[in-house]
Amino acid sequence: MWKRMGLQLIIALLLLTWGGFASAQVLNVAIPQDPDSFDPTRTVAAATSEVAFNIYEGLVKATPEGGVAPALASHWTLDQGGTLYTFYLREAYFHDGSPVTVEDVVHSLNRARDPELAVRAGELAVIKEITALENAVQIELHEPHGAFLYLLTEVYASIYPKGAGDLSRKPIGTGPYYLADWGPNQRLELRRFEHHWSGQRPYFAQVNFLIMPDENSMVLNLKAGRIQLIPRLEVSVLHQVENSPGIKVLASPMNLVQLFAINNARPPFDDLRVRRALALGLNREEILLGAAWGNGFLLDSALSPAMAGFYHDGLGEINPYDPQRAKELLREAGQENLRFTLTLPANYPFHVQAGEIAAQQWQALGLEVDLEIVEWGTWLERVYTQRDYDVSIIGLAGRLDPHAILVRYTTDSSRNFFNFSNARYDELIELGLRAEGEERRAIYLEAQEILARELPGIFIMDPQQLAAMREEVQGWRSYPVYVVDLASLYQ
Numbered sequence: 001m002w003k004r005m006g007l008q009l010i011i012a013l014l015l016l017t018w019g020g021f022a023s024a025q026v027l028n029v030a031i032p033q034d035p036d037s038f039d040p041t042r043t044v045a046a047a048t049s050e051v052a053f054n055i056y057e058g059l060v061k062a063t064p065e066g067g068v069a070p071a072l073a074s075h076w077t078l079d080q081g082g083t084l085y086t087f088y089l090r091e092a093y094f095h096d097g098s099p100v101t102v103e104d105v106v107h108s109l110n111r112a113r114d115p116e117l118a119v120r121a122g123e124l125a126v127i128k129e130i131t132a133l134e135n136a137v138q139i140e141l142h143e144p145h146g147a148f149l150y151l152l153t154e155v156y157a158s159i160y161p162k163g164a165g166d167l168s169r170k171p172i173g174t175g176p177y178y179l180a181d182w183g184p185n186q187r188l189e190l191r192r193f194e195h196h197w198s199g200q201r202p203y204f205a206q207v208n209f210l211i212m213p214d215e216n217s218m219v220l221n222l223k224a225g226r227i228q229l230i231p232r233l234e235v236s237v238l239h240q241v242e243n244s245p246g247i248k249v250l251a252s253p254m255n256l257v258q259l260f261a262i263n264n265a266r267p268p269f270d271d272l273r274v275r276r277a278l279a280l281g282l283n284r285e286e287i288l289l290g291a292a293w294g295n296g297f298l299l300d301s302a303l304s305p306a307m308a309g310f311y312h313d314g315l316g317e318i319n320p321y322d323p324q325r326a327k328e329l330l331r332e333a334g335q336e337n338l339r340f341t342l343t344l345p346a347n348y349p350f351h352v353q354a355g356e357i358a359a360q361q362w363q364a365l366g367l368e369v370d371l372e373i374v375e376w377g378t379w380l381e382r383v384y385t386q387r388d389y390d391v392s393i394i395g396l397a398g399r400l401d402p403h404a405i406l407v408r409y410t411t412d413s414s415r416n417f418f419n420f421s422n423a424r425y426d427e428l429i430e431l432g433l434r435a436e437g438e439e440r441r442a443i444y445l446e447a448q449e450i451l452a453r454e455l456p457g458i459f460i461m462d463p464q465q466l467a468a469m470r471e472e473v474q475g476w477r478s479y480p481v482y483v484v485d486l487a488s489l490y491q
Contacts (some may be wrong), residue, residue, distance in 0.1 A: 022132050025205040027489065028227040030218040032347045034185055034211055038171035040158040041111050041118035044384050049155050050231060051209055053483035054190060056158035056173035059087045060149055066400050066480045068149045072100060072159055072174060082144035088136045092197035094161050095178040101129045102132040109160040120156050122414040145433045147401035164320035176202045176487040178338040185211050203490035213347045222247060228473050229482045233466040235295045236349045241468050252478035254465035257299060257396040258459040263389055273333040275455040279319040281326035281365045283360060288461055291353035294461040301448045303402055304462040306480055309441060310402040312448040326365055340390040341367035345379040351393040389415055397482040403432060411454055420456035
């Protein structure tokens with residue numbers, strides 16, 4: 001308690017100090033934790049994207065409508081039966097003043113697909129070769145890939161100078177803002193890049209991302225006017241800002257799949273009966289109401305309903321709430337007295353509250369559940385990197401194409417935190433990349449059904465994205481990906 005109070009006092013003092021430059025040209029934004037790394041090859045936390053989106057750019061970028069638009073590439077062509085992309089570069093400059101060259105693009109993308117360097121290299125394994133032309137870059141694929149352009153909107157596909165040093169703390173991009181200062185666990189200061197290729201200058205000359213692990217501190221500072229924006233408002237504090245003078249709350253689909261991840265490689269969770277017992281013993285409506293105040297959509301699938309045309313809405317009967325059947329399955333598996341650990345990240349209130357409710361429900365089945373609440377960095381290392389856990393809660397941030405979510409459950413995926421493996425599922429995900437239209441949709445519907453029946457995890461909900469801001473802040477744009485578009489904001 002004293003540690004938290006001390007941290008809140010430090011934040012308050014810092015905000016009082018910074019209050020002197022809270023002007024029409026300065027925006028103060030609250031976020032719950034530091035970015036993990038600004039090196040695009042090392043970034044794993046989705047929350048890093050909301051800052052990095054404003055610093056880096058790729059050849060293409062995501063749009064609020066869920067499409068793909070030109071960025072550093074002014075346009076592109078596709079030849080050789082869908083395997084040869086040619087991206088034509090526009091004139092652009094990095095934050096250090098150097099021009100963007102084809103060599104920079106080749107270097108950046110080769111690093112992104114190097115398994116020795118990049119944590120998500122597997123997602124670009126479809127690339128066969130990258131070639132520098134005079135003012136264009138050719139990317140040849142091993143085979144047609146229906147989601148390739150969407151992959152290039154990810155942070156790992158960002159472009160930076162070939163000679164850049166340590167990007168983890170000193171990123172150099174081409175975005176509308178550059179990182180001017182970083183006080184770890186305190187603040188990040190972004191400043192407007194005056195020479196952006198678009199010729200347009202963001203309204204705010206300076207944006208300060210203030211690290212506030214406590215959501216109540218966020219709300220108090222928003223009400224006091226010391227911050228102007230909370231891009232990810234926790235639903236647990238929504239009641240504190242609703243109908244507050246001078247504050248508005250905007251809600252939109254988050255396109256975020258929240259689920260209980262199960263370590264499928266660790267006994268007894270390698271037994272489907274045990275995984276299904278956990279699913280049948282879970283009252284997800286109670287979790288939605290108790291941990292999210294009803295703000296969200298219950299999920300039976302690995303995709304969000306925001307993934308229009310691909311979401312399977314006919315899976316609800318596979319894993320209904322049935323505690324009696326759950327007990328029977330546990331007896332069949334010889335696990336009536338199962339004891340396991342539920343590992344949760346301390347700085348995500350929904351995760352903690354949902355985990356506490358689930359633990360009570362599973363204990364009602366006769367199970368012993370040890371709650372392990374750890375700090376963010378430890379949780380990332382344990383769950384994301386080492387996959388050393390029993391059960392946890394993860395959020396799979398929204399993507400523009402279903403492949404980016406579904407591929408995470410394939411056997412060889414670097415993002416398969418579940419240690420899940422199913423040969424038919426792997427086959428379907430490969431087929432989906434070469435299919436189009438209704439055929440592609442049918443493939444992904446079957447893939448979702450496999451996940452619902454085999455249960456690498458237990459799907460919970462897609463929460464509403466809530467953003468709270470001072471009334472004077474305008475231009476908020478909601479994206480179906482985890483970003484905050486600072487260039488669109490003004491007051």
